Amino acid sequence: MERVTLADLNRRSVLFGTGALVLAFTLKPALAQTKSPGDETQNFQAVAQPAPELPGSLKTNPNLESWLRVEASGKATIFTGKAELGQGIKTALLQIAAEELKIPFERLSLVGPDTVLSPNEGYTAGSHSIQDSGTAIRHAAAQAREILLAEAGRRLSVPVEQLRAADGAITGPGGEKLGYGELVSDHLIEGRAQPTSKLTAPDQFVEMGKPRRRIDIPAKVTGGAAYIQDMRPDGMLHGRIVRPPSPGARLQAVDLSQAETMPGVVKVIRDGNFLAVIADKEWQAIKAMRALSAAAQWQETATLPDMADLPAVLMAMPADDGIVADKRGPVSAARSEEATFTRPYQIHGSIGPSCGLAQLVDGLTTVWTHTQGVYPDQKAIAQMLGVPIEKVRCIHVEGSGCYGHNGADDAGADAALLAQVVPGRPVRVQWMREQEHAWEPFSPGMVTKVRAGLDDKGNVVDWNYELWSNGHNSRPGTAGALLGAQHIAKAFPLDAQKLQITPEGNGDRNSNPLYAFPSRHVVWHFLADAPIRVSALRGLGAYMNVFSIENFMDDLASKAGADPVEYRLRHLDDQRARDVVERAARNFGWKAGQKAPEDHGFGFAFARYKNLAAYCAVAMEVKVEKETGRVRLIRATSAVDAGEVVNPDGVANQVQGGIIQAASWTLYEAATFDRTRITSVDWSTYPIMRFDALPQAVDVDIIPRPGTPFLGAGECGQGPGGAAVANAITNAIGRRIYDLPLTREKVRAAAQLRA
Amino acid sequence: MVALTVNGKTHQVDVDPDTPLLYVLRGELELNAAKYGCGLGQCGACTVLVDGEPVFSCVTPVLVLEGRKVTTVEGLGTLEAPGPLQQAFIEEQAAQCGYCIAGMMMRAQALLQRNAAATDEEIKAHMEPNLCRCGTHMRIMAAIKRAGKLMQTASAASTGRTG
Numbered sequence: 001m002e003r004v005t006l007a008d009l010n011r012r013s014v015l016f017g018t019g020a021l022v023l024a025f026t027l028k029p030a031l032a033q034t035k036s037p038g039d040e041t042q043n044f045q046a047v048a049q050p051a052p053e054l055p056g057s058l059k060t061n062p063n064l065e066s067w068l069r070v071e072a073s074g075k076a077t078i079f080t081g082k083a084e085l086g087q088g089i090k091t092a093l094l095q096i097a098a099e100e101l102k103i104p105f106e107r108l109s110l111v112g113p114d115t116v117l118s119p120n121e122g123y124t125a126g127s128h129s130i131q132d133s134g135t136a137i138r139h140a141a142a143q144a145r146e147i148l149l150a151e152a153g154r155r156l157s158v159p160v161e162q163l164r165a166a167d168g169a170i171t172g173p174g175g176e177k178l179g180y181g182e183l184v185s186d187h188l189i190e191g192r193a194q195p196t197s198k199l200t201a202p203d204q205f206v207e208m209g210k211p212r213r214r215i216d217i218p219a220k221v222t223g224g225a226a227y228i229q230d231m232r233p234d235g236m237l238h239g240r241i242v243r244p245p246s247p248g249a250r251l252q253a254v255d256l257s258q259a260e261t262m263p264g265v266v267k268v269i270r271d272g273n274f275l276a277v278i279a280d281k282e283w284q285a286i287k288a289m290r291a292l293s294a295a296a297q298w299q300e301t302a303t304l305p306d307m308a309d310l311p312a313v314l315m316a317m318p319a320d321d322g323i324v325a326d327k328r329g330p331v332s333a334a335r336s337e338e339a340t341f342t343r344p345y346q347i348h349g350s351i352g353p354s355c356g357l358a359q360l361v362d363g364l365t366t367v368w369t370h371t372q373g374v375y376p377d378q379k380a381i382a383q384m385l386g387v388p389i390e391k392v393r394c395i396h397v398e399g400s401g402c403y404g405h406n407g408a409d410d411a412g413a414d415a416a417l418l419a420q421v422v423p424g425r426p427v428r429v430q431w432m433r434e435q436e437h438a439w440e441p442f443s444p445g446m447v448t449k450v451r452a453g454l455d456d457k458g459n460v461v462d463w464n465y466e467l468w469s470n471g472h473n474s475r476p477g478t479a480g481a482l483l484g485a486q487h488i489a490k491a492f493p494l495d496a497q498k499l500q501i502t503p504e505g506n507g508d509r510n511s512n513p514l515y516a517f518p519s520r521h522v523v524w525h526f527l528a529d530a531p532i533r534v535s536a537l538r539g540l541g542a543y544m545n546v547f548s549i550e551n552f553m554d555d556l557a558s559k560a561g562a563d564p565v566e567y568r569l570r571h572l573d574d575q576r577a578r579d580v581v582e583r584a585a586r587n588f589g590w591k592a593g594q595k596a597p598e599d600h601g602f603g604f605a606f607a608r609y610k611n612l613a614a615y616c617a618v619a620m621e622v623k624v625e626k627e628t629g630r631v632r633l634i635r636a637t638s639a640v641d642a643g644e645v646v647n648p649d650g651v652a653n654q655v656q657g658g659i660i661q662a663a664s665w666t667l668y669e670a671a672t673f674d675r676t677r678i679t680s681v682d683w684s685t686y687p688i689m690r691f692d693a694l695p696q697a698v699d700v701d702i703i704p705r706p707g708t709p710f711l712g713a714g715e716c717g718q719g720p721g722g723a724a725v726a727n728a729i730t731n732a733i734g735r736r737i738y739d740l741p742l743t744r745e746k747v748r749a750a751a752q753l754r755a
Numbered sequence: 756m757v758a759l760t761v762n763g764k765t766h767q768v769d770v771d772p773d774t775p776l777l778y779v780l781r782g783e784l785e786l787n788a789a790k791y792g793c794g795l796g797q798c799g800a801c802t803v804l805v806d807g808e809p810v811f812s813c814v815t816p817v818l819v820l821e822g823r824k825v826t827t828v829e830g831l832g833t834l835e836a837p838g839p840l841q842q843a844f845i846e847e848q849a850a851q852c853g854y855c856i857a858g859m860m861m862r863a864q865a866l867l868q869r870n871a872a873a874t875d876e877e878i879k880a881h882m883e884p885n886l887c888r889c890g891t892h893m894r895i896m897a898a899i900k901r902a903g904k905l906m907q908t909a910s911a912a913s914t915g916r917t918g
């Protein structure tokens with residue numbers, strides 16, 4: 001009788017029932033890692049949280065079967081709602097699953113994001129993938145392993161404590177072995193997860209914390225089908241969009257006939273201000289696009305701000321004030337210093353322009369997209385098409401690196417629109433370079449103003465910081481967030497941006513310094529009107545805020561006659577912050593009072609990303625050719641504390657890349673426009689980092705913190721990386737430049753003023 | 756019809772003669788490696804070798820390629836038997852998104868087959884036309900140097916064998 005009961009036992013009763021089988025869950029308290037810091041709601045906008053007590057994304061998807069499935073073959077499938085964006089997330093998530101499930105890495109495969117198959121984890125953004133999805137997968141895998149142990153214990157009639165899970169099998173005390181494939185049955189690993197799990201102790205790790213080669217790289221270096229651009233479903237057609245010449249342009253007239261008669265052309269589409277062609281071959285589509293573009297007459301309006309006067313324009317715009325920090329103490333400042341910093345609009349500039357693929361079959365539109373959020377896109381695209389949400393399926397396929405909200409969602413929506421015109425046929429829409437440069441949502445221009453009250457030793461006793469910026473997130477949302485939906489005749493309006501002050505921050509991200517200033521006031525002058533389409537670029541406001549704070553800290557240090565590293569440490573209580581600062585300085589060979597070689601400069605910067613994710617300090621050496629203003633990076637040394645690290649080489653790769661990318665933003669990048677049109681439309685009008693400016697080395701030293709929560713690391717290098725370049729240039733030329741980017745012309749002028 | 760030799764195989768392709776090589780490689784021959792990045796000769800994502808020299812396939816009409824030898828990343832080796840550059844890029848984990856990488860490899864191949872012992876400065880100067888947005892440059896440099904060493908070892912070994 002008892003045997004029968006046990007045979008019927010499903011996992012729900014294993015977890016919630018009473019008796020021996022539950023012991024596995026109650027014997028030991030759960031190890032650390034049940035909670036990651038941060039307000040995860042940002043990435044879960046509009047995602048219901050049925051289980052807020054559960055760790056990571058189990059909050060939104062509490063059932064084990066949402067996360068993994070063990071197959072009878074002994075293999076397992078892991079499901080994630082987070083997208084591979086070139087940050088190596090697939091590999092890291094599988095490492096976590098392999099570790100906790102106790103299964104060889106090679107037996108795992110990963111599915112998702114896909115609105116049919118994978119959990120809804122909102123957006124892949126904000127360095128959250130390991131924190132959200134990794135935490136959920138870790139707990140789900142650990143709980144699945146305990147279920148398998150319990151099932152083996154039952155079959156072998158051995159107490160669970162005498163069993164060992166390893167290599168995808170459970171071994172008993174006498175060496176008897178049951179593979180996971182033998183143990184698993186329908187519904188065994190299902191139902192709601194528990195809030196705590198029996199996690200593997202870090203000193204037992206065989207997979208996590210070990211560098212592992214990324215699973216996506218071999219295909220990428222051998223011509224495998226690795227990207228959405230490489231998809232060629234049967235019957236695929238090629239679409240191209242003709243975008244208006246400027247954001248305010250309206251279509252006056254267009255003659256479709258020439259494009260319609262061109263070879264290979266299947267359809268020419270006009271829908272309001274939305275113009276497109278569909279052709280058999282890609283080059284035919286491009287030629288038809290050009291012909292259609294030439295045949296269109298637009299009425300253009302000047303809607304763009306005055307680029308030459310951008311800071312003043314931003315500061316004069318109506319603003320909602322959000323108080324980020326307000327902690328005023330009694331202050332007796334001996335004197336004060338202030339500075340204003342500006343940043344132009346900048347772009348994501350993916351090397352591969354955005355691409356979307358869609359097919360309408362029996363009323364269901366399937367969209368393959370390199371979006372960061374399949375579920376939000378599903379909703380927005382369904383709204384745009386005027387169909388119920390279940391009539392759209394979005395499947396993530398990797399694209400070129402996006403670094404935030406680029407044209408991915410828009411290209412997916414474009415493809416969905418074109419797919420309606422040729423039912424049954426898959427349509428691939430590839431944006432042109434000029435379209436990506438001009439139409440992707442930019443990262444907003446910003447102004448920051450900082451004033452510090454100082455004591456007689458030059459230490460900060462009072463800190464006032466203001467920033468002027470649009471919101472940095474206009475992701476869908478509603479259909480109005482999609483470019484195509486703004487252009488079609490039945491146009492959808494853009495979602496209004498609202499000021500929100502959250503722990504993670506937006507434009508105000510990292511605007512509140514981690515330094516232990518006794519009195520502080522930080523305010524975001526939130527600009528609701530966006531004269532240029534803007535959205536999330538890697539780090540949101542953190543890059544500019546850290547740039548401003550860390551440049552200013554160097555100014556203050558120099559006024560106090562202090563070494564920049566020592567001056568920072570004076571103001572830092574947080575031990576982990578001190579550790580990365582000291583480690584980066586030591587590895588660099590930083591010495592107080594040292595002088596860089598002729599024409600060289602040393603710079604230092606620090607931040608804890610979002611004040612709650614990874615800590616990062618960067619020391620940088622640059623060389624400046626004073627006659628030309630040309631800057632070369634010589635070497636960069638960084639120290640990072642990302643809590644528990646899953647794939648150290650993956651973190652190193654992300655931080656190295658982040659520092660180089662931030663150096664590029666800092667030295668070269670500004671979107672340009674006249675009052676009507678965007679004028680930075682290719683790589684010659686929007687230059688970025690090239691090989692000649694590269695340093696000899698970018699070192700990343702990861703401070704191990706086993707057993708502590710994961711701290712998102714993918715964006716932690718952006719702020720300190722950029723600020724360290726600026727501080728090094730200042731050190732080399734003896735003058736600071738307050739307006740980004742620090743172009744050759746500005747560096748040359750500043751160096752000459754000094755000389 | 757245009758006759759095109761790619762990775763040692765000759766193909767007859769039925770396209771407009773003004774079609775850039777990139778679209779023939781991707782669309783007609785279904786080769787994935789060469790990538791569309793700009794179509795303007797500004798980024799190098801589409802770089803392939805023509806008679807051993809790097810060219811931007813996005814601005815090279817297929818018409819001018821009759822009788823010339825085109826090499827793409829697919830011609831450097833396979834998943835099972837990767838060539839030196841492929842092996843080196845895997846060993847150095849020299850990719851983030853990887854979108855720029857095929858173009859990087861082809862430009863590097865042109866240099867290494869001339870001079871497998873190229874210095875850092877020579878590599879940087881040679882790689883100047885190619886853009887990477889992820890900031891993978893340091894690893895790309897390391898992978899090119901590693902590939903150079905692999906090629907030198909291989910050629911030393913084969914010289915040893917034959918000589």
Ligand code: FES
Binds near residue numbers: 793795796814
């Ligand atoms: S795609 Fe050919 S150079 Fe950019």
Ligand code: FES
Binds near residue numbers: 887
């Ligand atoms: S690795 Fe992403 S563009 Fe180079």
